[in-house]
Amino acid sequence: MMAAVTVADVATGPAVGLLPLLSLGPAFAPLVGGPRRTVWIGVIALVLTAGLGVYDDLIDGVRGYVSIASVVGVTGAGLVAVSMRRQREAELASVRSIAEAAQQVLLKPVPKLAGQLRAAVRYMSAVAEARIGGDLYEVVAAPQGVRVIVGDVQGKGLDAVETAALVLGAFREAALDERDLLGVGRRLARSADRQLEGEKFVTAILAEVRDREVTFLNYGHPAPLLLRADGSAALPEPAAYALPLGLGAHGASAPEPFRTDFLPGDQLLLYTDGITEARDDDGRFYPLPERAHLLKDSDPESALETLRQDLIQHVGGPLQDDAAMLLLRYR
Template sequence: MMTLVSLVDIAIGPSVGLLPLLSLGPAFAPLVGGWRRTAAVGLVSMLLTVGLGLYDGLLDGARGYVSVLSVLGVTAAGLVAVAMRQRREAELASVRSIAEAAQRVLLKPVPRLAGQLRAAVSYTSAVAEARIGGDLYEVVAAPQGVRVVVGDVQGKGLEAVETAAVVLGAFREAALDEADLTRVGHRLSRSVDRQLEGEKFVTAILAEVTDHEVTFLNYGHPAPLVIRADGSSALPEPDVYALPLGLGAHGTSEPRPYRADFRPGDQLLLYTDGITEARDGEGRFYPLADRAHLLKEHDPESALDALRRDLLQHVGGPLQDDAAMLLLRYR
């Protein structure tokens, strides 16, 4: 900017009065650099102003003095802006470090190996700069089998995170204590009903993997995707969907468990509706069942990365809802 102003001023002479525009340099410098860079740009701008003022013969008049004062004032304001920006950046870094610590407590990394299962997770928050939202997942290796939960909390932001913490805390305790999955679901439902207020609710699916079989409890959640070793896929659904967790005051019955075969070489994908309800520019939903072939990668993390990239390509931009995927492979 300063080079362009200088060249134009030399070309057309002092008649137009472009010297005050040299203050654009120190005006924009705080956006991309620290105080040293801003001060250096201000010094260069001052030297150019004095040099062009002498060249144009303006330093002995009011226009020259105004130009010099403009550069000085904008440079001083830029230095103040840099100090304020750096202080906010330090505060933001501190908040992020605390948030990341909270994330590690709430959404712990799932075990890579759980019994005969290999696990991998992909999580994308819809909130800009956030790494956690209202979706939740957990894998617990219990004596009865590997127990899993994937859920989606109504809403977004901190309230959704608090609700997710309630669900995960109750599941982690019940998954190790209760003898069967139905009791885990009953205990989870009671705990959530006691602690959630108002019209909050959580859709969730619970799964228990034992030898060659997986049992599901579905609380109004999207059906899981089972990919067979031969490449075929299925979406096991219950006969009747139960209401989400947190709506027990309506007096509805508990969900009934249903089962599906799960044998060596098979894969189980549990996910939230941020995946299946993601739309492209023409309003078409993401066809998850048709993308099952993307999970053929040898490494589960790489397989989920391929599916996530395909999802983002389908949407053509940032996701509008949190999206979580939990992949289990029977080794």
């Protein structure tokens, strides 16, 4: 930029008055560098201003003094801007580290092995700066079987964290205590109704795997994707969906459990609507059932990563909603 101004000034002479434009160099320097770079750019701009002032015979005039003062002033302002930018970057890094710590406490790593199941998870927050959102998941190896929850809290970002913590805390306790999955669901619904008071809600799906069978309770959540060992895929759905958790004040009835076989070699993908409602540039939703073949990798983590990359490619940019995927494989 300063080189272009220098060439233009030499070509046009003193009549146009381009000297003050040399201050654009130190004005933009703080955006891409630190204080040392800003000072060096300022020094170069000052040398060019003085040299062109002598060449144009303006160094002893008002225009020459104003041009030099502009470069010095803008360089000083740039140093202040660099200091403020670095302070804000440090504050953002601190917020990110706190958010990541909160995420690790809230969403603990799922066990890679739970009974006869292998588990893997991928989580993507719509709030990239905080890296935390309102989707939730958990896998509990209880004496009655492996119990799982995947849910989506109304809203996103830090506002949804408290609600997700309440639901996860209730599920972790109930999953170990209750005799059957229906008892887990009732206890979870009571806790959500009592603490959310109808102001927020959580769509969720609960699953229990035991004796080569999986049982579901669906609280207004997207149907899971069941992949058979022979390559076929299905979306098990209840006869009627129940209202989300937290809406018990509206007279919501408990969901009816529904069951299907879950045999060696089968896979079960539980996810939130941030996956299926992700749109491409033409407004088309992500066709999850058509992408089931992407989960064929022998490693569940690699399989989910392949699916995540395909989702990002479909959207062509960052997701607009939180998204979580939990994959269970019958070993």
